[in-house]
Amino acid sequence: MFTQHKAEHIYIHIPFCIRKCRYCDFHSIPHDCALEERYVRAVLNETALRKNQIGRVTTIFFGGGTPSILAPVLLTEIMHVLKQSCEIDADAEITVEANPATMHAEKSETLKTAGFNRISIGVQSVHARELATLGRMHDWNDVMETCALVRSAGFSNLSLDLMYGLPGQSVESWLHSLEHVIALNPDHISAYELTPERETPLFGQLSSGAVALPSEEAVAEMYTLADELLANNRYEHYEISNYAQPARRCRHNMAYWQRKSYIGLGAAAHSFDGHYRSANTDDIIQYMERIEQGGVPVIETIELTSLQALQETVFLGLRTADGIARSAFEPVIWQEIEKALQDDTLQGLAEITPDRLRLTSRGWLVSNQVIASILSGIEKLPHGR
Ligand code: SF4
Numbered sequence: 001m002f003t004q005h006k007a008e009h010i011y012i013h014i015p016f017c018i019r020k021c022r023y024c025d026f027h028s029i030p031h032d033c034a035l036e037e038r039y040v041r042a043v044l045n046e047t048a049l050r051k052n053q054i055g056r057v058t059t060i061f062f063g064g065g066t067p068s069i070l071a072p073v074l075l076t077e078i079m080h081v082l083k084q085s086c087e088i089d090a091d092a093e094i095t096v097e098a099n100p101a102t103m104h105a106e107k108s109e110t111l112k113t114a115g116f117n118r119i120s121i122g123v124q125s126v127h128a129r130e131l132a133t134l135g136r137m138h139d140w141n142d143v144m145e146t147c148a149l150v151r152s153a154g155f156s157n158l159s160l161d162l163m164y165g166l167p168g169q170s171v172e173s174w175l176h177s178l179e180h181v182i183a184l185n186p187d188h189i190s191a192y193e194l195t196p197e198r199e200t201p202l203f204g205q206l207s208s209g210a211v212a213l214p215s216e217e218a219v220a221e222m223y224t225l226a227d228e229l230l231a232n233n234r235y236e237h238y239e240i241s242n243y244a245q246p247a248r249r250c251r252h253n254m255a256y257w258q259r260k261s262y263i264g265l266g267a268a269a270h271s272f273d274g275h276y277r278s279a280n281t282d283d284i285i286q287y288m289e290r291i292e293q294g295g296v297p298v299i300e301t302i303e304l305t306s307l308q309a310l311q312e313t314v315f316l317g318l319r320t321a322d323g324i325a326r327s328a329f330e331p332v333i334w335q336e337i338e339k340a341l342q343d344d345t346l347q348g349l350a351e352i353t354p355d356r357l358r359l360t361s362r363g364w365l366v367s368n369q370v371i372a373s374i375l376s377g378i379e380k381l382p383h384g385r
Helices: 033-049 072-085 105-114 128-134 140-152 171-183 201-208 216-232 251-257 284-292 306-317 331-340 361-365 367-380
Strands: 007-014 054-064 088-098 118-124 158-164 188-193 236-239 242-244 262-265 270-272 276-280 298-303 350-352 356-359
Touching: 007 251, 033 072, 033 262, 033 284, 054 072, 054 251, 072 088, 072 105, 088 251, 105 140, 118 128, 118 140, 140 158, 158 171, 158 216, 171 188, 171 216, 188 216, 216 236, 216 361, 236 251, 251 306, 306 367, 331 367, 356 361, 361 367
Parallel strands: 007 054, 007 262, 054 088, 088 118, 118 158, 158 188
Antiparallel strands: 188 242, 236 242, 262 270, 270 276, 276 298, 350 356
């Protein structure tokens, strides 16, 4: 027995960027003014087509790609159509991702007027050399200017993204980036470890030895440094890669980790209704053509088995500081988890209370291994569909 839920969370994928960063394997193409209008029409048509899958909306997230590269009039139009066609909570969190190289005063004000109330800016590093290795288009001055612009436009909820484990990065240069970002007093900071993806130019450079990653020990030290420094500055470490000032957790991302229903609109967007996961085509031209011909852009739908749902609950829930409630598990599964946690290798990495299971900060550093150990016992139990 399962329940399909109407989505309370909307993700909109904007697949355009100024140019491709050297480490990027997200679905994005160089910005094309002729294509952006046609793409937005397709997203608006998809919204109308799938309106009945949307419930009362509590978060909206424009991600990419670089949503801030779109003409402000188009971002405003999408927001207008969403407000017309969906019931949106008065205090809904409405985020737009922005690249500092694409922002200016008028755009910041237009976004605020359109209804966005949270802005997430990709900083990655404050060092020109590290930014050049990543192929980013901005520098630290652009970041400072953009933060000042969006604050003066009235954005009271600002998030900044950083990356560590970069080629040529040292623990000292990471500390420098953290200190500069903290000095801007953002409400939220994401700190992602670089994962070099095959098929990216950066992967090629690493393979050829042209650049090198820091050692595993240095990367672990960077993680611990962020954990301690941000805690000392009143940022709660509420998810493996995310830190927030009080009441500033990203509500949209929390919904993903808590397996709430969401709908993804646009090329390469994914949706989840509590039981089925589905994906839109990631081919931008095919996406637009399908919609223009009156079709749907969904190319894959997977019905989760009860074991897959359980694996997701563990994998996603243990990313968060809240962990997972005991009530999410059958008693026999909770017993299996308690048994797994008695293993010597897991001491200090996970904690179990009478009603919750969570990983420690040290456990997050090796979360894949800890989660695999917890899941291995569970997976041996009999599971229904
Ligand atoms: S701005 Fe983001 S999505 Fe665009 S190319 Fe760079 S990393 Fe990829």
